[in-house]
Amino acid sequence: MAEKTFTIKGDIVWSAGPTELAAVKDGYLVVVDGLVAGVFPELPAEYADIELVDKTGMLVMPGLVDAHVHAPQYAFRGTGLDLELLDWLNTYTFPEEAKYADLDYAERAYDIFVDDLKNSETCRAIVFGTLHVPATEMLMDKLEATGLKSYVGKVNMDRNGAPGLEEDTRQSLADTEQWLADTRDRYENTKPILTPRFTPSCTDELMEGIGKLKAAQNVPLQSHLSENLSEIDWVAELCPWASCYGDTYLQTGQLAGPAKSIMAHCVYSTTNEVEILKGTGCYIALCPESNADLASGIAPVRMYFDLGMNLALGSDVAGGPHLSMFSAIAHTVSLSKLRWRCVDESLKPITIPEAIYIATVGGGSFFGKVGTFEPGFEADILVLDDSGIRSTVDLDTQHRLERFCYEANAGGRVDAKFVAGRQIF
Amino acid sequence: MAEKTFTIKGDIVWSAGPTELAAVKDGYLVVVDGLVAGVFPELPAEYADIELVDKTGMLVMPGLVDAHVHAPQYAFRGTGLDLELLDWLNTYTFPEEAKYADLDYAERAYDIFVDDLKNSETCRAIVFGTLHVPATEMLMDKLEATGLKSYVGKVNMDRNGAPGLEEDTRQSLADTEQWLADTRDRYENTKPILTPRFTPSCTDELMEGIGKLKAAQNVPLQSHLSENLSEIDWVAELCPWASCYGDTYLQTGQLAGPAKSIMAHCVYSTTNEVEILKGTGCYIALCPESNADLASGIAPVRMYFDLGMNLALGSDVAGGPHLSMFSAIAHTVSLSKLRWRCVDESLKPITIPEAIYIATVGGGSFFGKVGTFEPGFEADILVLDDSGIRSTVDLDTQHRLERFCYEANAGGRVDAKFVAGRQIF
Numbered sequence: 001m002a003e004k005t006f007t008i009k010g011d012i013v014w015s016a017g018p019t020e021l022a023a024v025k026d027g028y029l030v031v032v033d034g035l036v037a038g039v040f041p042e043l044p045a046e047y048a049d050i051e052l053v054d055k056t057g058m059l060v061m062p063g064l065v066d067a068h069v070h071a072p073q074y075a076f077r078g079t080g081l082d083l084e085l086l087d088w089l090n091t092y093t094f095p096e097e098a099k100y101a102d103l104d105y106a107e108r109a110y111d112i113f114v115d116d117l118k119n120s121e122t123c124r125a126i127v128f129g130t131l132h133v134p135a136t137e138m139l140m141d142k143l144e145a146t147g148l149k150s151y152v153g154k155v156n157m158d159r160n161g162a163p164g165l166e167e168d169t170r171q172s173l174a175d176t177e178q179w180l181a182d183t184r185d186r187y188e189n190t191k192p193i194l195t196p197r198f199t200p201s202c203t204d205e206l207m208e209g210i211g212k213l214k215a216a217q218n219v220p221l222q223s224h225l226s227e228n229l230s231e232i233d234w235v236a237e238l239c240p241w242a243s244c245y246g247d248t249y250l251q252t253g254q255l256a257g258p259a260k261s262i263m264a265h266c267v268y269s270t271t272n273e274v275e276i277l278k279g280t281g282c283y284i285a286l287c288p289e290s291n292a293d294l295a296s297g298i299a300p301v302r303m304y305f306d307l308g309m310n311l312a313l314g315s316d317v318a319g320g321p322h323l324s325m326f327s328a329i330a331h332t333v334s335l336s337k338l339r340w341r342c343v344d345e346s347l348k349p350i351t352i353p354e355a356i357y358i359a360t361v362g363g364g365s366f367f368g369k370v371g372t373f374e375p376g377f378e379a380d381i382l383v384l385d386d387s388g389i390r391s392t393v394d395l396d397t398q399h400r401l402e403r404f405c406y407e408a409n410a411g412g413r414v415d416a417k418f419v420a421g422r423q424i425f
Numbered sequence: 426m427a428e429k430t431f432t433i434k435g436d437i438v439w440s441a442g443p444t445e446l447a448a449v450k451d452g453y454l455v456v457v458d459g460l461v462a463g464v465f466p467e468l469p470a471e472y473a474d475i476e477l478v479d480k481t482g483m484l485v486m487p488g489l490v491d492a493h494v495h496a497p498q499y500a501f502r503g504t505g506l507d508l509e510l511l512d513w514l515n516t517y518t519f520p521e522e523a524k525y526a527d528l529d530y531a532e533r534a535y536d537i538f539v540d541d542l543k544n545s546e547t548c549r550a551i552v553f554g555t556l557h558v559p560a561t562e563m564l565m566d567k568l569e570a571t572g573l574k575s576y577v578g579k580v581n582m583d584r585n586g587a588p589g590l591e592e593d594t595r596q597s598l599a600d601t602e603q604w605l606a607d608t609r610d611r612y613e614n615t616k617p618i619l620t621p622r623f624t625p626s627c628t629d630e631l632m633e634g635i636g637k638l639k640a641a642q643n644v645p646l647q648s649h650l651s652e653n654l655s656e657i658d659w660v661a662e663l664c665p666w667a668s669c670y671g672d673t674y675l676q677t678g679q680l681a682g683p684a685k686s687i688m689a690h691c692v693y694s695t696t697n698e699v700e701i702l703k704g705t706g707c708y709i710a711l712c713p714e715s716n717a718d719l720a721s722g723i724a725p726v727r728m729y730f731d732l733g734m735n736l737a738l739g740s741d742v743a744g745g746p747h748l749s750m751f752s753a754i755a756h757t758v759s760l761s762k763l764r765w766r767c768v769d770e771s772l773k774p775i776t777i778p779e780a781i782y783i784a785t786v787g788g789g790s791f792f793g794k795v796g797t798f799e800p801g802f803e804a805d806i807l808v809l810d811d812s813g814i815r816s817t818v819d820l821d822t823q824h825r826l827e828r829f830c831y832e833a834n835a836g837g838r839v840d841a842k843f844v845a846g847r848q849i850f
Binding site: 108294 | 501506533723749760766817820829
């Protein structure tokens with residue numbers, strides 16, 4: 001296993017900017033102490049003595065970030081996709097999440113989730129746990145051991161829950177404060193993130209308390225926003241004081257910096273809501289497969305992209321059926337085409353290089369200098385073997401990566417993965 | 426390798442009808458001389474002496490049919506998906522198909538396509554070749570050797586082609602007639618199918634000639650219909666004599682029986698066109714992934730399904746990026762949800778059991794008594810290992826198959842495949 005200073009030889013490809021890929025075929029990606037030193041067509045003499053990891057013929061790209069994934073829902077992935085969001089939560093999701101009060105169950109389930117995530121193409125993840133502190137800390141322990149970098153959230157929910165899955169408001173805030181104190185410096189790779197489930201699950205008092213915690217403790221925050229039409233109607237009923245769904249987070253201090261915030265979905269954000277998100281720098285975790293599988297709709301990714309908003313990509317397991325971020329990239333593109341065709345021809349489809357940018361640089365920036373091969377960025381690296389995608393057609397390096405996004409599970413194989421210069425497999 | 430008479434023990438699941446799955450856990454599927462004898466909870470004494478293939482714990486389902494796939498486009502799968510249909514054909518497809526004039530190229534490319542199809546979940550396929558007779562016969566030879574059952578078409582196109590990819594009308598008809606004579610009895614598993622590319626590629630004279638061949642030779646026919654809005658407009662210009670795109674095939678005799686016809690796509694069929702298809706019994710090969718990837722739209726599958734029309738499912742490689750029919754099933758469902766949400770809430774989403782029915786019984790019926798485990802049906806069988814889809818949640822057999830459709834490439838594995846009782850792998 002390569003240590004944190006090494007050179008990878010291969011066909012190196014990364015986002016040169018939001019809309020295009022750069023590549024150096026048979027190039028050298030030099031990593032020094034976990035950071036990218038540069039990409040070179042010939043190995044500079046000063047690096048001649050460091051370890052060479054020879055991946056000649058393979059693609060070498062920046063690591064992918066899964067910016068929205070529910071660890072406790074992994075157990076029922078690929079099932080229960082016959083309902084829309086609110087019924088799906090009550091019928092399948094809440095009963096499953098309630099099981100995580102049992103640490104034995106949580107251990108068995110999280111072992112599978114963490115192992116599969118480790119072996120996936122995801123280098124970093126922003127993860128929902130459940131409302132249970134012990135199970136969430138166990139999840140953090142397990143994620144820490146993989147070497148992946150993650151933010152993990154103990155969920156807050158004090159209304160509209162289910163038997164065994166609802167908190168007292170003050171207890172929720174007290175538990176969260178204690179959990180932050182216990183975990184914020186415990187791990188090298190794993191950090192806590194405030195995680196109010198979504199407005200329908202959180203009273204105004206809880207939302208305000210979380211907003212205060214965010215400001216006081218300077219920790220990031222994740223939640224859901226404008227995923228489903230019935231959900232949006234419900235929020236309008238629950239929070240008549242808010243000008244839009246996004247305003248429920250804004251007015252309760254949850255989008256205030258300097259710590260970042262990230263909202264999943266934003267399928268139906270209004271002009272007002274878009275202004276709130278843009279004004280606060282709030283990230284959007286786009287989850288195209290989940291939005292199809294739960295019949296939610298298709299987010300206007302092109303609008304957000306052209307506005308220069310902070311975008312990331314998520315699997316949203318188990319609204320999405322699997323952890324594949326290559327599939328998420330392909331779906332970002334294909335569903336944006338259907339939105340263009342079926343909903344609004346003023347918004348051009350997203351291209352594969354743009355979706356790769358969102359899934360690498362976009363999600364990576366939530367973590368810092370992550371997601372590309374510019375010098376000084378943390379060395380998150382995927383080595384991709386596309387030799388199993390057999391063809392008589394020769395492609396340049398950029399188009400091989402584009403093809404890999406479609407064929408990752410049809411002949412493609414992730415050969416190696418590095419996070420901040422540490423080899424995961 | 427099991428011969429044509431054997432019993433498979435496993436968790437057996439098949440379509441009990443258009444909307445639901447039947448299952449026998451730890452059951453016995455008995456095959457006698459390539460035909461299904463029955464599914465039994467206990468092995469009847471009369472079958473005690475035949476070979477037992479023990480697949481305890483695995484799913485056993487009917488074979489999947491890929492009802493629309495372009496063999497020569499497999500070489501550029503997963504690339505060139507940045508254009509709509511007509512530009513895509515001219516820019517990527519026609520130049521690639523022209524290469525199949527060179528038998529050496531065709532051999533290298535078709536070896537890959539056929540090998541990957543053999544190792545896929547597809548048991549039967551309805552395949553487009555190119556206009557080249559020698560390359561198409563080579564493709565037929567190779568498919569025959571796999572044991573898969575297929576219809577294969579030498580393409581006809583005498584207008585709007587590309588350099589090296591356009592025929593003289595009379596030569597096209599003469600070549601097709603000779604090719605039919607040469608191949609219709611040559612193979613056990615592989616049969617010719619008339620394949621006018623689509624109306625924009627075929628003059629009225631060619632279309633009429635093909636219609637006459639269909640009637641005279643009683644061979645089936647495949648083509649494309651109402652895939653893309655610009656295509657439909659173009660057909661209206663080219664054929665002012667037709668009441669709709671489908672009428673161009675009807676009036677030229679191409680939908681007349683008794684031999685079957687199948688039209689790919691039908692994303693935008695008008696009421697008139699639907700009546701033509703229903704009245705003639707013409708099949709529709711639905712290709713949801715391709716229709717997303719080429720920004721064509723989403724077909725109203727629910728309408729066709731509730732009308733009881735003949736439906737099948739296709740990968741449409743290389744408009745679709747891969748051969749996975751499990752992915753085609755999952756996309757049929759997820760995109761029908763988006764159509765319901767974004768286009769027409771009067772048409773309910775398709776369910777997974779309905780999509781499985783289309784992909785097994787639906788496509789299978791084009792070949793005869795194929796696609797289910799009723800006694801007397803040809804024994805097309807997939808054995809599915811879902812032990813790699815690790816979970817703490819227990820599912821019944823039907824829901825394990827539903828999950829497999831989403832997870833086929835995320836932990837799932839096809840363990841064995843049989844076509845008409847012959848083991849392929």
